[in-house]
Amino acid sequence: MSPDPQSVRHGDRFLLPFRAIGRPVIQICRHVGQLTVFLVTAFRHLLTPPYYPTEFAQCLYTLGFLSLPIVGLTTLFAGGALALQIYTGGIRFNAEAAVPAIVAIGMVRELGPVLCGLMIAGRSGSSIAAELATMRVSDQIDALETLSIAPMDYLVIPRIAAATVAMPILVGIGDIIGILGGYLVGIYRLGIGEVGYLTQSIEFLDRADIVSSLVKGAVFGFIIAACGCYCGMNARHGARGVGIASTSSVALSSTLIIAANFVLTDLFF
Amino acid sequence: MATPPELELDCITKRFGSNTVLDRLSLTVERGVSFALIGKSGGGKSVALKIMLGLLPWDRGEVRARGMKLTQHISEWRQSIGVLFQGGALFDSLPVWKNVAFAGLRGRERMDARQARSKAEEKLERVGLNASVAGQYPAELSGGMQRRVGIARALFTQPQLLFLDEPTTGLDPVRSEQITTLIADILADSSMTAVTISHDMNFVPRISTQTALLDGGRIVWQGASRSIHEHGHDRLGNFVQGRRDSDLP
Ligand SMILES: Nc1ncnc2c1ncn2[C@@H]1O[C@H](COP(=O)(O)OP(=O)(O)O)[C@@H](O)[C@H]1O
Ligand SMILES: [Mg+2]
Numbered sequence: 001m002s003p004d005p006q007s008v009r010h011g012d013r014f015l016l017p018f019r020a021i022g023r024p025v026i027q028i029c030r031h032v033g034q035l036t037v038f039l040v041t042a043f044r045h046l047l048t049p050p051y052y053p054t055e056f057a058q059c060l061y062t063l064g065f066l067s068l069p070i071v072g073l074t075t076l077f078a079g080g081a082l083a084l085q086i087y088t089g090g091i092r093f094n095a096e097a098a099v100p101a102i103v104a105i106g107m108v109r110e111l112g113p114v115l116c117g118l119m120i121a122g123r124s125g126s127s128i129a130a131e132l133a134t135m136r137v138s139d140q141i142d143a144l145e146t147l148s149i150a151p152m153d154y155l156v157i158p159r160i161a162a163a164t165v166a167m168p169i170l171v172g173i174g175d176i177i178g179i180l181g182g183y184l185v186g187i188y189r190l191g192i193g194e195v196g197y198l199t200q201s202i203e204f205l206d207r208a209d210i211v212s213s214l215v216k217g218a219v220f221g222f223i224i225a226a227c228g229c230y231c232g233m234n235a236r237h238g239a240r241g242v243g244i245a246s247t248s249s250v251a252l253s254s255t256l257i258i259a260a261n262f263v264l265t266d267l268f269f
Numbered sequence: 270m271a272t273p274p275e276l277e278l279d280c281i282t283k284r285f286g287s288n289t290v291l292d293r294l295s296l297t298v299e300r301g302v303s304f305a306l307i308g309k310s311g312g313g314k315s316v317a318l319k320i321m322l323g324l325l326p327w328d329r330g331e332v333r334a335r336g337m338k339l340t341q342h343i344s345e346w347r348q349s350i351g352v353l354f355q356g357g358a359l360f361d362s363l364p365v366w367k368n369v370a371f372a373g374l375r376g377r378e379r380m381d382a383r384q385a386r387s388k389a390e391e392k393l394e395r396v397g398l399n400a401s402v403a404g405q406y407p408a409e410l411s412g413g414m415q416r417r418v419g420i421a422r423a424l425f426t427q428p429q430l431l432f433l434d435e436p437t438t439g440l441d442p443v444r445s446e447q448i449t450t451l452i453a454d455i456l457a458d459s460s461m462t463a464v465t466i467s468h469d470m471n472f473v474p475r476i477s478t479q480t481a482l483l484d485g486g487r488i489v490w491q492g493a494s495r496s497i498h499e500h501g502h503d504r505l506g507n508f509v510q511g512r513r514d515s516d517l518p
């Protein structure tokens with residue numbers, strides 16, 4: 001039980017800064033601990049039946065297929081902008097010829113997965129959190145349990161599995177569309193030769209680049225759904241709790257995506 | 270050996286942070302009895318219910334279901350109960366019939382859709398709804414109809430023990446009267462044990478035989494439901510007639 005701030009005696013004043021630092025640190029530790037327990041529980045449920053293939057398919061559709069437009073549009077413009085920037089830089093070293101290759105590598109290794117990750121965190125992560133949080137605060141999750149259906153099996157596993165499967169595919173498609181965006185800008189705006197562009201793009205891409213892109217996609221997908229489910233399942237306090245769950249899931253998953261991106265990039269370096 | 274009671278709460282204490290909601294609450298529900306738990310809003314009735322259902326951990330005390338510790342046979346226990354949550358807690362992404370048949374469709378037995386639907390329609394009819402609502406979504410129904418669907422869902426698995434959390438709260442007098450009659454009917458028709466939570470003093474004597482008043486986190490009065498209106502100036506009388514406890518002589 002935490003003593004309320006008013007009970008702090010005069011002599012304890014010098015403790016206040018420690019308290020101000022200590023509280024959030026303890027909060028963070030508690031969340032990390034709870035998230036770990038949540039993931040371990042989810043993993044145990046993943047290994048044991050029952051499974052709900054219909055729910056999995058439905059999540060695959062809403063998380064994957066319905067995210068295609070947003071992924072396509074963002075990566076198309078990002079690829080175009082990337083081509084312009086690299087051309088601007090390249091021309092200072094007389095290296096305009098490298099634009100196609102650098103756009104492709106930059107898109108596949110970095111921009112594609114990170115952009116898709118952040119966009120999907122905003123689109124699907126928040127909606128997972130809001131949906132589960134609404135179910136939590138309106139007792140629907142309790143109702144599932146009393147009907148002998150484990151919410152982990154029925155709600156969490158299908159979402160995490162679907163996101164982990166769908167994200168690499170989305171990232172792959174995003175990579176291709178991003179390169180296409182660079183290509184369009186390259187030939188129509190920068191006047192780079194139409195013939196050489198695509199062959200150059202593809203020639204310089206290694207298998208490792210593509211693998212790293214897809215692995216990042218899968219990890220980011222996992223992070224997005226896991227954060228969404230964690231925040232949603234632990235929501236409390238009515239409508240306000242639903243809002244908090246959805247915002248904190250986006251904040252948490254975006255941060256983790258950026259951090260994981262660094263770790264994975266270093267691994268594939 | 271006498272049959273053990275259906276449900277026993279033994280000295281249950283439950284705190285949320287520094288807020289002690291249940292303070293050494295003890296109660297016993299015998300088999301076949303219709304038991305009502307009354308008390309003011311925010312008094313911890315729903316919390317007590319969630320503890321009986323094994324949905325909330327408690328801090329101290331023990332819950333026994335049919336003589337055994339609840340935590341040790343929670344999954345068999347849940348197979349034998351039906352619950353109407355406060356507000357219904359219907360799954361709003363599913364049509365009415367899938368809500369009602371949920372335990373059949375997604376539970377252990379995995380009934381096929383046609384069989385499940387016909388059984389769901391049968392249960393809907395039992396609660397006074399015709400088959401045309403089966404395909405609608407919960408959000409399209411009135412509050413009274415949602416309660417009925419919730420009751421139909423609770424009855425789907427033929428439970429031995431039925432829990433009802435404030436089945437008439439928030440309904441207009443006509444609907445409330447209809448739901449009361451319906452529940453009284455259902456309970457009279459079967460040998461189910463029932464635990465009902467309410468603060469509706471007209472409803473309680475009509476659907477239950479025993480009543481307990483929860484106040485300050487524990488049971489302060491327990492007795493026959495038909496006698497609740499016969500009390501004068503004690504805590505029960507005050508609660509029933511809407512006086513404050515400071516008016517106690
Ligand atoms: N999950 C929770 N976290 C913190 N406090 C809670 C929680 N659930 C209920 N409470 C508190 O417990 C008290 C009793 O609530 P409840 O059982 O819903 O009352 P009622 O008797 O009206 O059903 C309230 O003060 C409520 O704020
Ligand atoms: Mg309540």
